[in-house]
Amino acid sequence: DAGVIQSPRHEVTEMGQEVTLRCKPISGHDYLFWYRQTMMRGLELLIYFNNNVPIDDSGMPEDRFSAKMPNASFSTLKIQPSEPRDSAVYFCASSFLVNEQYFGPGTRLTVT
Amino acid sequence: EDQVTQSPEALRLQEGESSSLNCSYTVSGLRGLFWYRQDPGKGPEFLFTLYSAGEEKEKERLKATLTKKESFLHITAPKPEDSATYLCAVQAPQGGSEKLVFGKGTKLTVNP
Numbered sequence: 001d002a003g004v005i006q007s008p009r010h011e012v013t014e015m016g017q018e019v020t021l022r023c024k025p026i027s028g029h030d031y032l033f034w035y036r037q038t039m040m041r042g043l044e045l046l047i048y049f050n051n052n053v054p055i056d057d058s059g060m061p062e063d064r065f066s067a068k069m070p071n072a073s074f075s076t077l078k079i080q081p082s083e084p085r086d087s088a089v090y091f092c093a094s095s096f097l098v099n100e101q102y103f104g105p106g107t108r109l110t111v112t
Numbered sequence: 113e114d115q116v117t118q119s120p121e122a123l124r125l126q127e128g129e130s131s132s133l134n135c136s137y138t139v140s141g142l143r144g145l146f147w148y149r150q151d152p153g154k155g156p157e158f159l160f161t162l163y164s165a166g167e168e169k170e171k172e173r174l175k176a177t178l179t180k181k182e183s184f185l186h187i188t189a190p191k192p193e194d195s196a197t198y199l200c201a202v203q204a205p206q207g208g209s210e211k212l213v214f215g216k217g218t219k220l221t222v223n224p
Contacts, residue, residue: 043216043217100158101158106153
């Protein structure tokens with residue numbers, strides 16, 4: 001299995017632009033998570049899905065952030081418009097059980 | 113308020129010098145406590161799950177223990193390849209959410 005696949009690996013964009021991050025979870029996993037990691041705040045859960053249904057989006061910072069999971073093999077995290085404070089590493093993770101999560105390699109986002 | 117606090121923030125050891133990392137938590141209804149390892153530029157990798165006070169888990173040079181208020185990750189005779197950031201997370205379901213809440217991690221450096 002290739003593991004969790006994220007794209008792009010690096011994204012540099014200007015403030016105000018739309019950013020879309022993509023994730024392909026491990027086949028057969030029922031849960032999908034989106035996290036953001038910064039030095040200041042550590043690893044924070046943004047949203048998670050169970051069987052393609054959003055369960056907890058309390059970590060989504062504001063309306064500029066949205067996430068979708070149209071099917072079991074694909075999810076997107078969109079930021080529109082992007083701001084410099086959104087600069088971080090964004091991880092997608094998937095799991096069969098909530099606790100044993102398998103993380104992707106992350107997308108490093110830089111907003112200038 | 114912080115639910116998970118890890119200490120120290122950083123730890124430097126000589127190869128073979130055993131030590132422990134601490135994870136204290138302030139949640140009620142703990143369902144589980146989890147340890148992950150994160151190498152630079154990569155996503156976290158699952159290590160252990162602990163469910164109840166007194167439980168212990170071992171993997172190579174690592175042993176995780178759990179009490180009612182904290183968990184320790186003991187590293188015996190570490191090697192340079194054990195250098196990584198170790199993350200602790202707790203699961204205490206609230207309002208239908210089973211999310212994990214992560215600490216900020218302890219960065220371990222093992223010098224040869």
